[in-house]
Amino acid sequence: MVREFEDKNYWAVILGGSSGLGLASAKKLAAHGMNIIxxxxxxxxxxxxxxxxxxxxxEHEVSLHTFNVDATRKERREEMVAEITTILGExxxxxxLLHSISRGNLKHMFGEEPTLxxxxxxxxxxxxxxxxxxxxxxxxxxxxxxxxxxxLSFTSEGNTKAWKNYAAVSAAKVALEAITRSMALExxxxxxxxxxxxxxxxxxxxxxxxxxxxxxxxxxxxxxPFKRLTTPADVGNAVYLLSKDExxxxxxxxxxxxxxxxxx
Numbered sequence: 001m002v003r004e005f006e007d008k009n010y011w012a013v014i015l016g017g018s019s020g021l022g023l024a025s026a027k028k029l030a031a032h033g034m035n036i037i038x039x040x041x042x043x044x045x046x047x048x049x050x051x052x053x054x055x056x057x058x059e060h061e062v063s064l065h066t067f068n069v070d071a072t073r074k075e076r077r078e079e080m081v082a083e084i085t086t087i088l089g090e091x092x093x094x095x096x097l098l099h100s101i102s103r104g105n106l107k108h109m110f111g112e113e114p115t116l117x118x119x120x121x122x123x124x125x126x127x128x129x130x131x132x133x134x135x136x137x138x139x140x141x142x143x144x145x146x147x148x149x150x151x152l153s154f155t156s157e158g159n160t161k162a163w164k165n166y167a168a169v170s171a172a173k174v175a176l177e178a179i180t181r182s183m184a185l186e187x188x189x190x191x192x193x194x195x196x197x198x199x200x201x202x203x204x205x206x207x208x209x210x211x212x213x214x215x216x217x218x219x220x221x222x223x224x225p226f227k228r229l230t231t232p233a234d235v236g237n238a239v240y241l242l243s244k245d246e247x248x249x250x251x252x253x254x255x256x257x258x259x260x261x262x263x264x
Contacts, residue, residue, distance in 0.1 A: 004244065006033030010095035010146060011063075011088060012243070013037045015071045015135060018050045020204030021154055022100030024232030025239040030060040032240060034095065037087065038066045039080055041103075063087075071101060071135070072127045081138050093146035094139055096243045099153035099176075102206035103127040104169040116167060124168035129175035136183060140190070150243050151183060151194040154235070155254060157262065159198070165211045177254055184252030193251035197238050200230030200258025225260040234259070 012029045016022045018040035026036050036057055042050055047068070057064050065087055069076045088094070104127065105120035132153050139145055158166050159173040177196050184194040201220035207213055220229055238257040241247055256262050 001031060003031075003033035005029070005095070008033075008095075009035075009088075009092045011035045011037060011084075011092055012096040012098060013039070013084065013094050013135075013139070014098045014100060015039050015131070016041075016100035016102060017098070018042050018046075018053070018066075020100070020102075020206060021199060021202065021232050021235045022098060023053055024236035025098055025100070026057055026236075027060075028233070028236035028240045029096065029243060030057045030062045030064070033060075033062060034243070035063040035092070036065075037084060038064070039071045040066065040068055041070050042068055072103065072131050074134075077134060077138055081142050081144070084139075084144065085142055088144060094144045094149060095146045096150045096152060096239070097136060097139060097145075098239060099132040099135065099151075101127055101131060104172060106165045106169065106210055108165050108211075109167060121168050121171060125172045125175050128169065128172035129179060132176060133179050133183065136187075136192075136194075140187070140192070145190070145192060147191045148245070148248055149192045150247070151180070151187075151192060152239055152242055153180060153196050155196045155198045157198065157200075159254075163210070163212075163216070180254075181252050188251065193242075193248065195242060195251060196254045197235060197242075198254050198256045198258065198262070199235045200224065200256070200261040202230045202232060202235065204232065220261055223261055223264040224258070225263065228259070230258050230261070 012034050014022050014026050017026045017038035030036050104124035107116040109116050155173045158170045180194045180196050
């Protein structure tokens, strides 16, 4: 395996990397020699299983630092950037910032309580969209980005399609894409590229929280030209590709990574 990131002192900061797409991306980048920082938010009872996954990353002989904190809180963000600055030292730089935070309200709009409220939209959009800008800006201001840095995040087909109970998350995904386009434009002069990956239906812990997810899963398999679901590894491969030198001319776009699921 080519370890093109080895010995370059490159780091990936992954927000929400303890499972699903974020974890798969961490494993893939580590396999190619990139050092990893994972900031996640998990319950204590889930930590033993998560730590086992982190051990798999260490097997690639890269540096790994993990923090179980709320990445959406301003004070925690400032503390983490101070920690990251110390970890990177004088020569380390963030090549890839990956936003994989999944913290949203999945409620219906009317009927039996609880129904979707104004605050639910605010919490979801702040966590799943605006926090991308917050993290990008604070890392930039701290001078931690590499000269050819990549900012990546995950959107979904819910950015254009209406799914029941998905209204707040859908609004967040649209905001996430808009923020990404603006960052791609305004940070280009600083060597930063920004893109969204629109993953196909993938069975992750977050996906299984969507009411009626089984119906979505079955429908996705029928629509997909390859007749299978997207896997976290598929998406991790795309994160790796967009982190390579050869992807430097790709920015400001939404890239479907779904085996053609969006074609039907």
